[in-house]
Amino acid sequence: MFARGNAAYPKDSIQLTGFTVKSLYKKIYDSDVGYSFITSPTAILAAVIAFVCIFCALFAPWVAPHNPFDLASLELGNARLPPAWYPEGSGRFPLGTDDQGRDILSTLMYGARISLVVGLASVCLSVIFGVSMGLLAGFLGGWVDSLLMRMCDVMLSFPAILIALLIAGVGRALFPNAHGALAFGVLIVSISLVGWVQYARTVRGSTLVERNKEYVQAARVTGVAPLRIMRRHVLPNVLGPVLVLSTIQVATAIITEATLSFLGVGAPPTSPSLGTLIRIGNDYLFSGEWWITIFPGAMLVLIALSVNLLGDWLRDALNPRLR
Amino acid sequence: MLAFIIRRLAQAVIVMFCVALVAFMLFQYVGDPVSQVLGQDATAEQIREARDALGLNNSIFVQFWHFLSNAAQGEFGFSLRQGSKVSTLIAERFPATLELALSAAVLALSLGIPMGVYAALKRGSFSSQVLMTVSLLGVSLPTFLIGIVLILIFAVNLNWFPSFGRGEVTRLGWWTTGFLTAKGWHHLVLPATTLAIFQLTLIMRLVRAEMLEVLRTDYIKFARARGLTNRAVHFGHALKNTLVPVMTISGLQIGGLIAFAIITETVFQWPGMGLLFIQAVSFADIPVMAAYLCLIALIFVIINLIVDLLYFAVDPRLRVEKPGGH
Numbered sequence: 001m002f003a004r005g006n007a008a009y010p011k012d013s014i015q016l017t018g019f020t021v022k023s024l025y026k027k028i029y030d031s032d033v034g035y036s037f038i039t040s041p042t043a044i045l046a047a048v049i050a051f052v053c054i055f056c057a058l059f060a061p062w063v064a065p066h067n068p069f070d071l072a073s074l075e076l077g078n079a080r081l082p083p084a085w086y087p088e089g090s091g092r093f094p095l096g097t098d099d100q101g102r103d104i105l106s107t108l109m110y111g112a113r114i115s116l117v118v119g120l121a122s123v124c125l126s127v128i129f130g131v132s133m134g135l136l137a138g139f140l141g142g143w144v145d146s147l148l149m150r151m152c153d154v155m156l157s158f159p160a161i162l163i164a165l166l167i168a169g170v171g172r173a174l175f176p177n178a179h180g181a182l183a184f185g186v187l188i189v190s191i192s193l194v195g196w197v198q199y200a201r202t203v204r205g206s207t208l209v210e211r212n213k214e215y216v217q218a219a220r221v222t223g224v225a226p227l228r229i230m231r232r233h234v235l236p237n238v239l240g241p242v243l244v245l246s247t248i249q250v251a252t253a254i255i256t257e258a259t260l261s262f263l264g265v266g267a268p269p270t271s272p273s274l275g276t277l278i279r280i281g282n283d284y285l286f287s288g289e290w291w292i293t294i295f296p297g298a299m300l301v302l303i304a305l306s307v308n309l310l311g312d313w314l315r316d317a318l319n320p321r322l323r
Numbered sequence: 324m325l326a327f328i329i330r331r332l333a334q335a336v337i338v339m340f341c342v343a344l345v346a347f348m349l350f351q352y353v354g355d356p357v358s359q360v361l362g363q364d365a366t367a368e369q370i371r372e373a374r375d376a377l378g379l380n381n382s383i384f385v386q387f388w389h390f391l392s393n394a395a396q397g398e399f400g401f402s403l404r405q406g407s408k409v410s411t412l413i414a415e416r417f418p419a420t421l422e423l424a425l426s427a428a429v430l431a432l433s434l435g436i437p438m439g440v441y442a443a444l445k446r447g448s449f450s451s452q453v454l455m456t457v458s459l460l461g462v463s464l465p466t467f468l469i470g471i472v473l474i475l476i477f478a479v480n481l482n483w484f485p486s487f488g489r490g491e492v493t494r495l496g497w498w499t500t501g502f503l504t505a506k507g508w509h510h511l512v513l514p515a516t517t518l519a520i521f522q523l524t525l526i527m528r529l530v531r532a533e534m535l536e537v538l539r540t541d542y543i544k545f546a547r548a549r550g551l552t553n554r555a556v557h558f559g560h561a562l563k564n565t566l567v568p569v570m571t572i573s574g575l576q577i578g579g580l581i582a583f584a585i586i587t588e589t590v591f592q593w594p595g596m597g598l599l600f601i602q603a604v605s606f607a608d609i610p611v612m613a614a615y616l617c618l619i620a621l622i623f624v625i626i627n628l629i630v631d632l633l634y635f636a637v638d639p640r641l642r643v644e645k646p647g648g649h
């Protein structure tokens with residue numbers, strides 16, 4: 001897919017300039033993944049958008065113009081101001097304010113922070129769980145394998161959002177007074193319990209191939225314990241597809257989180273994620289205050305789309321068959 | 324064929340059994356069945372009597388058997404929040420969800436398949452590229468955002484369609500339908516479109532991919548060599564052969580429609596099962612959740628069985644007995 005054009009970069013200039021930006025460029029150009037990144041405008045655009053979103057989310061307390069959770073600084077007089085380009089808008093609030101006078105731009109940054117943290121945490125959890133289950137199933141085989149795979153089949157035959165909702169509901173019944181960290185814990189667990197199936201199936205497939213190779217047999221013959229073989233020998237060789245899958249899963253997890261929050265069983269209104277912000281703004285749609293909903297929605301789409309595009313690019317770049 | 328159907332039936336029974344087990348565990352370990360019946364302030368004596376009456380002192384297997392036989396009759400006890408029978412609550416809400424999902428399915432299939440065929444036949448043309456780009460957006464936008472944007476455009480700004488509730492419904496026995504009044508149809512437009520868009524784009528992309536695959540095969544070349552018209556080649560040969568995978572995915576997706584209806588119903592305040600379920604989840608109303616879970620599983624299993632049977636209707640190759648069987 002990414003055929004190398006030799007005429008594309010001047011080879012001679014590199015010796016003259018020594019270690020400069022140009023030689024760094026050459027290094028990237030010479031590595032496979034780097035080359036395909038630099039020559040794909042979609043990947044660069046997606047990476048820039050994702051980087052800006054992640055930067056704003058990570059450094060929200062320093063980047064955001066206001067602190068939307070500082071109750072002392074909120075004035076109800078500023079409530080529901082339109083974006084700055086409207087005649088009634090104010091330059092202090094570039095994207096307008098919500099019903100409590102919070103700056104939309106700042107709540108967006110704080111909301112994206114929560115969405116990203118929940119998304120990343122649940123992907124990490126489901127990678128750990130799914131990869132271990134897949135390794136066990138593929139390496140041990142037998143009834144462990146068939147039990148785990150039947151479980152995956154049943155779970156995959158239901159829509160993910162339904163299972164996540166069900167787990168969130170059970171979590172609510174078990175911890176009726178969950179606040180703060182516990183509420184987020186239930187949210188993260190419910191999203192990751194849906195996601196692990198994909199990893200388990202992928203890893204099981206590659207493990208089935210790997211376990212019959214010579215290096216595994218050699219390890220067995222030298223008396224290495226099965227758990228150690230799985231961890232030290234098989235695991236590093238099955239992680240490639242997991243990397244690609246987890247990139248795409250981050251986008252899915254963020255959207256699942258937003259959907260759960262929108263439905264009112266996700267992040268609490270006191271620490272709103274993007275989904276909670278959309279839910280709050282939805283009540284003001286009919287009085288014409290579209291910006292309270294649409295900006296968080298656009299932010300969500302932007303993050304999900306850019307992460308998805310990056311994942312697609314990574315899949316193509318890492319796939320040796322496409323080279 | 325008979326063996327195939329029996330195997331599929333057995334699988335369906337196993338899936339239903341697993342789901343029932345999960346629902347039973349929910350009842351048993353998450354909700355407190357005694358306080359469901361008696362309320363908060365009951366004496367120890369009452370609790371003991373209730374435990375006996377509910378059979379909670381029986382062995383776990385006997386209890387599971389009771390749960391199964393009740394569930395088979397559609398009995399899931401009482402809703403914790405609303406106090407009425409779960410079966411009546413669901414029966415009230417079921418028609419609304421089914422009508423919404425069916426309209427969305429009809430919309431998705433009747434638009435998605437022709438659009439997919441068009442995008443495959445006119446591959447590379449400007450209009451099909453526009454179609455593909457728009458469909459990418461449809462696949463990646465979350466359902467609730469599509470609903471909100473549609474409300475903003477068509478209900479708030481243009482004021483063409485209502486965005487709230489079912490409108491006027493007609494009673495036919497225990498079934499309520501919105502199909503018989505103009506208002507009912509009017510209210511259906513936005514929710515059905517929202518629900519259909521994701522499935523529509525998915526089916527369209529799938530049909531296009533399958534169609535492109537089939538158009539490359541030898542029998543299509545042979546059909547062209549025989550001098551058949553484009554129409555006969557495209558619709559008589561190519562489309563027919565794309566239908567099996569399309570049917571599999573569409574069947575699963577129609578099951579998914581009923582689950583995705585949860586989101587659409589919340590956005591449009593559509594009085595269906597999904598809204599009931601979402602309320603049950605936020606109030607931890609276990610009996611309603613368990614009943615909904617079992618019902619959805621049943622619908623999924625039935626749809627899968629129908630799809631399996633449809634294979635035989637569409638693909639004559641499957642009807643031929645395998646030579647090894649004799």
